[in-house]
Amino acid sequence: MDPKKRNWYYQMYTDVWRIWQKYYSPNDTEEFWDAFMEDCQKVLETYKENPLCMALLLAVTNEIDRIHTEEQKEKEWSKKK
Numbered sequence: 001m002d003p004k005k006r007n008w009y010y011q012m013y014t015d016v017w018r019i020w021q022k023y024y025s026p027n028d029t030e031e032f033w034d035a036f037m038e039d040c041q042k043v044l045e046t047y048k049e050n051p052l053c054m055a056l057l058l059a060v061t062n063e064i065d066r067i068h069t070e071e072q073k074e075k076e077w078s079k080k081k
Contacts, residue, residue, distance in 0.1 A: 009052075012043075012047050012050070012052070012053050012056075013056070015043045015046065015047075016043060016053070016056045016057060016060060019036070019039050019040060019043060019057070019060060020060050020063075020064075022039065023035075023036045023039075023060075023064055024064065024067065025067075026064050026065075026067060026068040026071070027068075028068075028072075036061075036064070040057050040060075040061065043057060044057065
């Protein structure tokens with residue numbers, strides 16, 4: 001793989017990582033989820049909806065949703081105590 005193509009992949013992974021860093025601690029506000037989706041869409045557009053980029057963003061989305069669900073369950077559990 002030529003260095004230009006390798007750099008393209010590196011930048012894509014970095015952009016997805018930056019989304020993870022920015023949103024890894026989800027909250028229940030509409031503003032949070034709107035901003036998250038907007039940033040994901042921008043990255044997808046940057047990489048012309050590349051299948052790997054889509055898969056990485058889907059994995060990040062699923063993980064953030066899992067974290068959010070887990071935190072919600074913990075809050076519910078704390079209320080019941």
